[in-house]
Amino acid sequence: MENKMNKFGCQKLLAVLAVAFACVCMWGCGDDLERKWGPIEWSSPRTVGGVIGFIDDSLVIVSDWRHWSQEQDGFVYDGGTISGIGHQGLRVYNYRVQEEGPRWTDTLDNANTNGFTYLVGQLSDSIVWGGNGNNSFSFWKLGQKPVVMNVAVSKDGCNATFKHEKMRTWLNGKILLKGPLGAGGDSCQYAVLDTIVKTLTYKRLDANLKWIEKCDDVRAWGDDVVCLMRKKNNWSVLLSVGNIVVDSIEFDENRKYAVYPALFAGSMLHMGDYVCSIANDKIMRNPYVKSLSDLMFVNADGSVVKY
Numbered sequence: 001m002e003n004k005m006n007k008f009g010c011q012k013l014l015a016v017l018a019v020a021f022a023c024v025c026m027w028g029c030g031d032d033l034e035r036k037w038g039p040i041e042w043s044s045p046r047t048v049g050g051v052i053g054f055i056d057d058s059l060v061i062v063s064d065w066r067h068w069s070q071e072q073d074g075f076v077y078d079g080g081t082i083s084g085i086g087h088q089g090l091r092v093y094n095y096r097v098q099e100e101g102p103r104w105t106d107t108l109d110n111a112n113t114n115g116f117t118y119l120v121g122q123l124s125d126s127i128v129w130g131g132n133g134n135n136s137f138s139f140w141k142l143g144q145k146p147v148v149m150n151v152a153v154s155k156d157g158c159n160a161t162f163k164h165e166k167m168r169t170w171l172n173g174k175i176l177l178k179g180p181l182g183a184g185g186d187s188c189q190y191a192v193l194d195t196i197v198k199t200l201t202y203k204r205l206d207a208n209l210k211w212i213e214k215c216d217d218v219r220a221w222g223d224d225v226v227c228l229m230r231k232k233n234n235w236s237v238l239l240s241v242g243n244i245v246v247d248s249i250e251f252d253e254n255r256k257y258a259v260y261p262a263l264f265a266g267s268m269l270h271m272g273d274y275v276c277s278i279a280n281d282k283i284m285r286n287p288y289v290k291s292l293s294d295l296m297f298v299n300a301d302g303s304v305v306k307y
Contacts, residue, residue: 053122
């Protein structure tokens with residue numbers, strides 16, 4: 001794959017997004033609530049979420065937000081208290097070397113009252129995606145503000161749609177949204193987002209893509225479809241390119257439960273509790289960092305980084 005796994009290589013995708021999202025920002029909201037009912041009470045300090053994704057072999061993206069509440073009592077209306085989360089934010093930490101705090105932070109000025117979240121998952125090493133679970137999506141590039149795209153939805157030879165859980169770069173500059181790839185009948189198995197014409201098309205796998213049903217995670221890397229899949233009989237993770245296994249990494253019996261799920265994370269691999277890298281069709285045990293809960297990371301030499 002011509003060394004294209006050394007880094008994400010999403011310049012084409014970013015160019016497409018830049019054209020498609022020009023002047024479509026929607027990151028400040030909540031003013032309507034204050035005008036209608038009065039001030040919103042915000043919690044302090046901020047709530048730190050979890051790992052959104054990895055930038056490279058030393059930097060990790062983490063989510064955060066603040067809880068809010070508002071009394072809706074009025075002269076003719078007694079509505080009690082409503083609440084939610086807002087001021088969603090991103091942090092970038094060094095997960096290899098202990099530092100005092102994040103390298104970078106950014107937050108939004110919103111009350112998130114419309115069921116829209118900006119923190120669903122990672123699209124690339126520098127873009128976090130979100131949405132409303134239907135026909136509206138956000139793309140938050142580090143160092144910028146999120147842009148939002150509303151799309152037309154269609155179905156190509158399938159019936160029921162699905163919840164959007166993963167978004168991955170796909171062929172021809174498009175974006176893949178994963179569903180239950182093994183779903184039977186006429187249920188939709190995946191969807192393709194075209195950011196140029198602003199359409200989301202739900203599909204079933206054709207003969208050329210039927211093989212990706214066995215993948216734990218899948219994405220396009222250049223012109224290749226790349227797949228990660230776990231092999232339970234020896235607790236290994238296989239790397240497949242175009243339905244051909246090109247490499248694997250094995251875990252011992254003590255780690256058998258730590259390799260699920262096997263995910264692409266920007267230019268890195270996040271396999272259960274472990275963070276590895278990928279280059280030249282190879283899974284690299286570098287950095288081979290153990291990623292634990294509460295933002296704790298253990299390096300191969302046993303040193304611990306915690307935030």
